[in-house]
Amino acid sequence: LExxxxxxxxxxxxxxxxxxxTIALLVALRERRQPMPAAAVVLSPWTDLSxxxxxxxxxAKADYLIHGARLKEAARLYLKDASPQTPLASPVYANxxxxxxxxxxxxxEEVLLSDSQRLAEHAHISGVDVTLExxxxxxxxxxxxxxxxxxxxxxxxxxxxxxxxxxACSRRETRPQPPHE
Numbered sequence: 001l002e003x004x005x006x007x008x009x010x011x012x013x014x015x016x017x018x019x020x021x022t023i024a025l026l027v028a029l030r031e032r033r034q035p036m037p038a039a040a041v042v043l044s045p046w047t048d049l050s051x052x053x054x055x056x057x058x059x060a061k062a063d064y065l066i067h068g069a070r071l072k073e074a075a076r077l078y079l080k081d082a083s084p085q086t087p088l089a090s091p092v093y094a095n096x097x098x099x100x101x102x103x104x105x106x107x108x109e110e111v112l113l114s115d116s117q118r119l120a121e122h123a124h125i126s127g128v129d130v131t132l133e134x135x136x137x138x139x140x141x142x143x144x145x146x147x148x149x150x151x152x153x154x155x156x157x158x159x160x161x162x163x164x165x166x167x168a169c170s171r172r173e174t175r176p177q178p179p180h181e
Contacts, residue, residue, distance in 0.1 A: 019045025
């Protein structure tokens with residue numbers, strides 16, 4: 001913003017823990033009455049440091065990249081004495097009202113699947129324009145493998161389409177409207 005980039009030209013993204021931090025950033029911006037970006041894209045976001053979602057158990061053996069016990073230890077170290085339901089640490093517990101459009105991609109085989117599902121449901125109930133894509137058979141942040149996994153390339157294309165759509169809508173909203181006759 002200090003460089004003259006307008007908020008509606010910005011889309012914030014993050015994956016895994018960075019996805020949770022992306023949502024926490026939006027909540028913090030709203031609470032501080034700062035301008036919001038046009039949208040946010042989160043990939044396999046970790047949004048609940050209490051690790052209470054069903055997929056933490058259901059997908060524990062299917063998820064080759066995330067080891068639940070290690071993540072639980074990381075959450076304990078990160079939180080220190082704070083509650084795992086602290087909204088800026090676990091944004092699935094935050095007030096999401098007033099956030100910009102969210103685009104969420106998650107794999108069906110991830111321990112973080114329920115974090116994404118719960119985030120999408122909470123955002124929807126809060127009046128946020130949210131799109132959740134659950135990619136069948138995909139692992140945690142599979143998009144990183146775009147050089148050799150066709151689904152990763154397809155997922156990245158979907159992100160590009162979402163971003164282009166949001167920015168096109170933002171441009172239309174910021175143009176002066178002709179006077180009514």
